[in-house]
Amino acid sequence: MNWLEVKVTTVQEAIEGIANIFHEIGAGGVVIEDPQLISIYAAKGTWDAHDFTKELLDKMDVVVKGYLPVDEFIFSRLEELKLELELLKVRIGEIPTIIEEQEVKEEDWANSWKIYFKPEKIGEKTVIKPSWENYKEKPGDLVIELDPGMAFGTGNHATTSLCINLLEKYVKPEMNVIDVGCGSGILSILAAKLEAKNVEALDFDNVAVRVAKENVVINNLQDSNITVCQSDLLQKATLKADLIVANIVADIIIRMIPSVQNYLTEKGILICSGIIDERKDDVIKALEEYDFKTLEIKEKSGWVAIVVQSGLQER
Structure with a gap:
């Protein structure tokens, strides 16, 4: 099966809300890329900072990725995602939500999140x-x-x-x-x-x-x-x-x-x-x-x- 990788670039305050939206609309997986959290863990010795590039550690934006199955429901899921993101903004205040999409094969993403x-x-x-x-x-x-x-x-x-x-x-x-x-x-x-x-x-x-x-x-x-x-x-x-x-x-x-x-x-x-x-x-x-x-x-x-x-x- 092919999957649509939907990336939402946002801020830390919105991570949990966006992850939950992906979960509720039927995402097959959710990946959170939070450079600030990685830096904190690396400083504490929990994670090895050498596992991550300097470019990643210096970034400020947070990316929440959801993987949606490419099937007959894909367009309705995307519409629901956009609607729920707007409702999230009403609840927690105006937040950036830049959405990017790309289709990927299952084997291409199934292991990519493991570094986090x-x-x-x-x-x-x-x-x-x-x-x-x-x-x-x-x-x-x-x-x-x-x-x-x-x-x-x-x-x-x-x-x-x-x-x-x-x-x-x-x-x-x-x-x-x-x-x-x-x-x-x-x-x-x-x-x-x-x-x-x-x-x-x-x-x-x-x-x-x-x-x-x-x-x-x-x-x-x-x-x-x-x-x-x-x-x-x-x-x-x-x-x-x-x-x-x-x-x-x-x-x-x-x-x-x-x-x-x-x-x-x-x-x-x-x-x-x-x-x-x-x-x-x-x-x-x-x-x-x-x-x-x-x-x-x-x-x-x-x-x-x-x-x-x-x-x-x-x-």
């Missing part, structure tokens, strides 16, 4: 390590090897980072866990490493399902308790879960809420993420309508994660 993905500690003990990078493990580290391919989820995105920190807090040994919208499988793998008894990783996108299965193998968990399958939200779930994590978007979370009680144990935990701050109240209202009790709300870079507890059995 380095080992990084996300939670208190979770380290996300690209499968092609070296990392010297420290005592207490939970290392997840990852090759996200064309699936969403490297741990660097604020929504995934929020989920990682919350899973570290709430997952206990012997829990049953469901990961809705598993993407690259990062959260499912973390739940297994936190000693969850059974984990179901669900995603509507067949590419994500394939990538998640591959990452389970990379982490030597193929004989473990993780099951990965294609599912429209919770339709194919078989567990009665002690914890469900859904790192998707507000509208889809709201659509899922009425059925969640059927898959949660009494007093089970639901972690909702992928929510832009403007939609926080909408999601909380929907959760309260179905008798969920809010335990905590975490925010990062304009994104929100909400942790609630089930109070009732099936409705």
Whole structure:
């Protein structure tokens, strides 16, 4: 399949919003080129500055690249992108959004983003390590090897980072866990490493399902308790879960809420993420309508994660 590479040149304040727009319109991958972040990481010794050209490190502009499948929906996706960029400007103020497009073959971009993905500690003990990078493990580290391919989820995105920190807090040994919208499988793998008894990783996108299965193998968990399958939200779930994590978007979370009680144990935990701050109240209202009790709300870079507890059995 061929893909349309859409480059949006912008500023740091708009990165998360533009990345989320690409995700919502069905991008097969999103790459963020942020020279300032690279310089900070290089100065801290996290990344090797020699991996990057001086020209790149001296640039001030940020580039967010989305890869859209060239199919019958390509023109409607581009129109939606332009509309959403205008709405983003209304929300956060006037920002530059220079759009460039070029068609590329899958093999030409599938590896090009890897230079920007380095080992990084996300939670208190979770380290996300690209499968092609070296990392010297420290005592207490939970290392997840990852090759996200064309699936969403490297741990660097604020929504995934929020989920990682919350899973570290709430997952206990012997829990049953469901990961809705598993993407690259990062959260499912973390739940297994936190000693969850059974984990179901669900995603509507067949590419994500394939990538998640591959990452389970990379982490030597193929004989473990993780099951990965294609599912429209919770339709194919078989567990009665002690914890469900859904790192998707507000509208889809709201659509899922009425059925969640059927898959949660009494007093089970639901972690909702992928929510832009403007939609926080909408999601909380929907959760309260179905008798969920809010335990905590975490925010990062304009994104929100909400942790609630089930109070009732099936409705």
